[in-house]
Amino acid sequence: MRLPRSLVGWFYVSPLMLVLIPFFVLPMVVIITASVLEGDGFGGIMPFFTTQNYIDVFGSGLTFNLYFSTIKFTILTWVFSLIIGFWVAYFLVFHVKNQLLAIGLFLVCTVPFWTSNIIRMISWIPLLGKEGLVNMILQGLGIIDKPLEFLLFSDFAVVVAYVHQLTIFMIVPIFNSMARIDKRVVEAALDAGASRFDIMRYIIVPLSKSGMALGSIFVVSIVMGDFFVVRVMSGGGSASVVAALYEDISVLQYPPAAANAVVLVLVVMLMIGLILRTVDIRREIAR
Amino acid sequence: MTTTVEHPHRRRPTRRREGRPWTFYVLAGVFIAYVLALYGPMFCIYLLSFQDIRGGLVFPMKGFSLHWFNDLFTQVRTGDVKGGFQRSIQLALLVTVITVVVSFIAGLAFRRRFRGDSIVFYLMIGSLVAPGLVLGIGVGLLFQYFGVSPHWTTSALGAQLSWTLPFGVLIMFAVMSRFDRSWEEAARDLGATPWQTIWLVIVPILTPGIVAVALFGFTLSYDEFARTLQTSGSLNTLPLEIWSMTLNVTSPSLYALGTVTTIVSFVIIGICLGTIALIQKRRTQRAATH
Amino acid sequence: MSTERRQGDIELAGVGKRYDDIVAVEGINLKIPDGAYCCFLGPSGCGKTTILRMIAGHEDPTFxxxxxxxxxxxxMAPIERRTAMMFQSYALFPHLSVRDNIAFALRVRGVPKAERYKAADEMIEKVQLTELAHRLPGQLSGGQQQRVALARAAITGPRVLLLDEPLSALDEQLRIQMRQELRRMQQDLGITFIHVTHTQLEAIALADLVVVMERGKIKQAGGAREVYVSPHDRYVAEFLGGQNVLSGKVEKVNGASLVMRGPKLEGFEVPVAGKTAVTQGDKVDIAVRRDDIRLLRPESAAIAPGNPHLSTRVQAIEYQGYFVKVMLDAIGDDEFVAYVTERDFFSDPLKVGDIVVATWQSDHTLLLA
Incomplete structure (x- = not known):
């Protein structure tokens, strides 16, 4: 009478699979395939097996520079967004006593998420530029006499733009996991004589780990896959793995780009895998 | 500083519970700085977009007019902004509807474990974290292989769904895990068919979660760039228009575009939240007037 | 709801449920007469809820x-069975008003709005919720929610109402009040109620038929007084409480009685009362009601030599209002407690550490299986 449970499950996820297979699994298969074939240099791919694309990727010093720079941006962005995200979430959950106000302030933090990322990035230009607001103010106050050059079109600007865009991805999951901490646990710890530092160390950090992991997944995967912010905000001074990939594509070099892409996907999966090891994400989401 | 100044905090240092701890003020400062940094730059460009014809990319503001908005929609060099808008909104609506329906159904599956559920789960995580441009290239090559030319309603739609669906399913997953199964059993007990159970019980109770999925779906699509770049075909979506503008337009038109897209975003949020408020109000009103 | 269609008698014939390797219910047999108030009683995990859910049709028996x-x-689907279930935390639909919750069953079978509201309003009146008809469940107290749940289940005119721990979400006072209300509703509706609980007081206060369960098996089924006064075995006696259970060895069997000896207990006669095949040397359990125990000072002349008696010491005393609970030194592993009426106790109050002689009439001893 009743269908077996697994069959019902697969029936319900079938629409999802109908999207994921042609638009995630197959494209990945195509890229892996293209990465071991020869290109004709005009955007065509020829059915001849070769490992040359990978040899080129690993043989080029440029590859390592690109990964070095991309991973540097990833780590910097991760660290800053985690620190800011953690303390903002902590402030909202544990210091704002009025719950309605806390939710209101939380929404204030999330509203920019609903606006265009690109526009948010561009919005730093009138601030950080050579004739921008920051330089104008600093010069006006007499702190500096020459405009600071490093503010825009630099690595600094890249990190600023990333942190500006991605801290929200930390705040939301950390806020969620912190909001679920039973306040009586904290009171019990206080009664047991724990200092505020102990509470932070033994209660709040462990219990919000899942939120931090989830946020880290978003931040790491987005920065690793970005080429747009790097390109605009560094003024061409820095590149990223995907930016280089995009260059290859623009000159129709599909197989080398595919080999690059496979390596990149493996690196990203490895990083996400490391994060997933720290927490059972599935259980945490369902909690 | 003289000792006669009576400082309320100094006078009663032992009563810690009364006042706020010093960390409150430090963190409040952090929070305010964060919010300023979050909104400040955006308000700058909104402001700068209202300059007159003499306006440039930086302060100080030169005059006040709607010149750059006009410029945005009429000038050829700014590209097909109007068309981009239309396509982006249509695409986002399409993505939203599909995301809501598919995530809801998939969420139903994930309420209990079934054989192979982890495969689906990690496939979703993979699809979520895969670099967007890589995925876009893959979709582009796939279409090329099958001899189908990419178009924003086919390849771009699919590429965006591979990103919005994992988001949507994860949200539904979280929402449904808090859904009490006995509601469903109660409905069945009272004679509801599976369809009636979904429409009369599960969907109304999960409405907030479903709206959240819709909002996410819309925003993620409306703002999607990397996956769309290689898959949209000959016609651009709005983020692609903005992208090309950032590379060759150096006038406040760019800022005007920022202002307009923000307004559109807010109108959408407003409609969503307004709908929820209306539903809630109807419910309580119905309860009150009878 | 007409009487001729009711037929709410239930028979479980070898019903069992297995989840993978775990046996939740082991082939049980039971008959519940029409219109009975039946309580399944047992600790959590004993399979009582599984039985309820199988009767309701939310779970299929393995055999x-x-x-x-x-x-x-x-x-069959629940609605075809004409059963209705009241869920543990009521499972009221949070987005529907009291009236819409109650009318839900009629709505899904396509009864027109006016008609279903009329029926719902009648039911609302029956459970005295008329003023709250338009509230949402979140705005009701626990007791009110329970009444809504009851009304929602009853509106389909079921022949059996199944209640899963219906009182567990309420506080003590409300629980006693709602207990009475459940009984009244059952009499009003005149249908079979099956009620699952882990509280023995609830079961014996309400039920015509108490079914005591342990690990997927029925240990005893009978009237409230029957299971309380004549528990079938040690498990039932201990679970229902009010009994001291002691073990000992059979010294001699002589027809309608046997002589038993236990640790600290001299040989005394126990009525066999139809219990089968006990032979000399067997280990047996007996039960003695705690309120049948008399505590006497060692020097007292009231110690009747024919009755069992044992010398023991007062370990703790708990005042309970109308009686006093006197805990005595355990006999072997068995707890030994006397319930002394308040007046008797205070006519000669005992203290912790006092040596006393505990005695009871030998024909008040119950031989357990």
């Missing part, structure tokens, strides 16, 4: 038949 009104209902 065996469930007959309601003589008809096998296995595989």
């Amino acid at each position: 065996g038949d469930i007959l309601i009104g003589g008809e096998n209902v296995v595989g």
Whole structure:
């Protein structure tokens, strides 16, 4: 009478699979395939097996520079967004006593998420530029006499733009996991004589780990896959793995780009895998 | 500083519970700085977009007019902004509807474990974290292989769904895990068919979660760039228009575009939240007037 | 709801439920007469809720038949069985008003709005919720929610109402009040109620038929007084409480009685009362009601030599209002407690550490299986 449970499950996820297979699994298969074939240099791919694309990727010093720079941006962005995200979430959950106000302030933090990322990035230009607001103010106050050059079109600007865009991805999951901490646990710890530092160390950090992991997944995967912010905000001074990939594509070099892409996907999966090891994400989401 | 100044905090240092701890003020400062940094730059460009014809990319503001908005929609060099808008909104609506329906159904599956559920789960995580441009290239090559030319309603739609669906399913997953199964059993007990159970019980109770999925779906699509770049075909979506503008337009038109897209975003949020408020109000009103 | 259609008698014939390797219910047999108030009693995990859910149709038995009104209902939907269930935390639909919750069953079967509201309003009146008809469940107290749940289940005119721990979400006072209300509703509706609980007081206060369960098996089924006064075995006696259970060895069997000896207990006569095949040397359990125990000072002349008696020491005393609970030194592993009426106790109050002689009439001893 009743269908077996697994069959019902697969029936319900079938629409999802109908999207994921042609638009995630197959494209990945195509890229892996293209990465071991020869290109004709005009955007065509020829059915001849070769490992040359990978040899080129690993043989080029440029590859390592690109990964070095991309991973540097990833780590910097991760660290800053985690620190800011953690303390903002902590402030909202544990210091704002009025719950309605806390939710209101939380929404204030999330509203920019609903606006265009690109526009948010561009919005730093009138601030950080050579004739921008920051330089104008600093010069006006007499702190500096020459405009600071490093503010825009630099690595600094890249990190600023990333942190500006991605801290929200930390705040939301950390806020969620912190909001679920039973306040009586904290009171019990206080009664047991724990200092505020102990509470932070033994209660709040462990219990919000899942939120931090989830946020880290978003931040790491987005920065690793970005080429747009790097390109605009560094003024061409820095590149990223995907930016280089995009260059290859623009000159129709599909197989080398595919080999690059496979390596990149493996690196990203490895990083996400490391994060997933720290927490059972599935259980945490369902909690 | 003289000792006669009576400082309320100094006078009663032992009563810690009364006042706020010093960390409150430090963190409040952090929070305010964060919010300023979050909104400040955006308000700058909104402001700068209202300059007159003499306006440039930086302060100080030169005059006040709607010149750059006009410029945005009429000038050829700014590209097909109007068309981009239309396509982006249509695409986002399409993505939203599909995301809501598919995530809801998939969420139903994930309420209990079934054989192979982890495969689906990690496939979703993979699809979520895969670099967007890589995925876009893959979709582009796939279409090329099958001899189908990419178009924003086919390849771009699919590429965006591979990103919005994992988001949507994860949200539904979280929402449904808090859904009490006995509601469903109660409905069945009272004679509801599976369809009636979904429409009369599960969907109304999960409405907030479903709206959240819709909002996410819309925003993620409306703002999607990397996956769309290689898959949209000959016609651009709005983020692609903005992208090309950032590379060759150096006038406040760019800022005007920022202002307009923000307004559109807010109108959408407003409609969503307004709908929820209306539903809630109807419910309580119905309860009150009878 | 007409009486001729009711047929709310239930028969469980070898019903069992297995989840993978775990046996939740082991082939049980039970008959519940029409219109009875039946309580399944047992600790959590004993399978009582599984039985309820199998009768309700929310779970299929792995084997065996469930007959309601003589008809096998296995595989039928709940509504076809004409059963209705009241869920543990009521499972009221949070987005529907009281009235819409109650009218839900009629709505899904396509009863027109006016008609279903009329029926719902009648039911609302029956459970005295008229003023709250338009509230949402979140705005009701626990007791009110329970009444809504009851009304929602009853509106379909079921022949059996199944209640899963219906009182566990309420506080003590409300629980006693709602207990009475459940009984009143059952009499009003005149249908079979099956109620699952782990509280023995609830079971014996309400039920015509108490079914005591342990690990998927029925240990004893009978009237409230029957299971309380004549527990079948040690498990039932201990679970229902109010009994001291002691073990000992059979010294001699002489027809209608046997002589038993236990640690600290001299040989005394125990009525066999139809219990089968006990032979000399067997280990047996007996039960003695705690309120049958008399405590005497060692020097007292009231110690009757024919009755069992044992010398013991007061370990703790708990005042309970109308009686006093006196805990005595355990006998072997068995707790030994006397309930002394308040007046008797205070006519010669005992203290912790006092040596006393505990005695009871030998024909008040119950031989357990």
